Amino acid sequence: MRAYHKPAPDAPASVMQIDLPRPGPGQIRLRIAACGLNFADLLMLKGQYQDTPAAPFTLGMEVAGTVEALGEGTEGPAIGTRVAVFGGQGGLAEYGCFDAHRAVPLPDAMPMTDAAAFLIAYGTSHLALGHRARLQPGERLLVLGAAGGVGLTAVEVGKLMGATVIACARGKDKLEAARRAGADHLIDAGTDDIRAIVKSLGGADVVYDPVGGEQWQAAFRACNPEARLLPIGFASGEVPQIPANHLLVKNLSVLGVYWGGYMRFNPKALTDSLRVLLDWYAAGRIKPHVSHILPLEQVEDGLELLRSRASTGKVVITM
Known part of the structure; x- marks a missing residue:
């Protein structure tokens, strides 16, 4: 099968032919249709991600596809079921084996490209804002990187939870995407004074930050007493x-959020959150x-879109 694979620690990843994987006990094998980037x-390619696997490995953290084989002792999902999976790796390939308990059955009307763009971005924002920050209706939510893969979902989810959403992104087009997602106020990170504008709007009660750096510092200084900050x-x-x-x-609180970590120590928080999101x-x-939707042969182009921040929302690779 074809896969975007890193064959050794000192070798670059590329699209190559590798052996078809066999599902082990408790696993399913998917015929993968799409993988979200x-x-x-990017961090994994450089060995800088907290969960970078040892080479050789295939990249791709979240996938959508159809169950086509079950490992020994695996009761389901049944062969032919359409599912999305957060696997952490193995998604940028034509087939992949994943633990069955990670598979989320998809609504019939949900396209595979939507499903591959869904789990991490929406899951992170919903768990961060609901489970971690306890965002309340009427609070002011500041979203940095508001046109990125997770940022747009934070705008949407925050608005659905009743917050007043202040979206910060770079450039007119990205701010327009945040406005369409439900943002009440817009800040251009390239030209505006983030701290001054947020304070003029009444300050931030919750800060959602996938960016870090100077934007974090500006947001930090614009917080109200008892604000919660989400790196x-x-x-x-x-x-x-x-x-x-x-x-x-x-009296500020900084609340770390690593969505994938909940799979190990509190999977119920993830499954409860995803159930709400799929209902929505x-x-x-x-x-x-x-x-952007690109074929596997153009996965490097897709990664460059993330690296250069040229995308809004998600980039999805199809097989």
């Missing part, structure tokens, strides 16, 4: 240092924003 894939990632390349004395003065999707309340 994530910023973590989601560091797309700027700069992990900010958090002054504990400032947390003390304003079926009701037409949320819809993944996929800016």
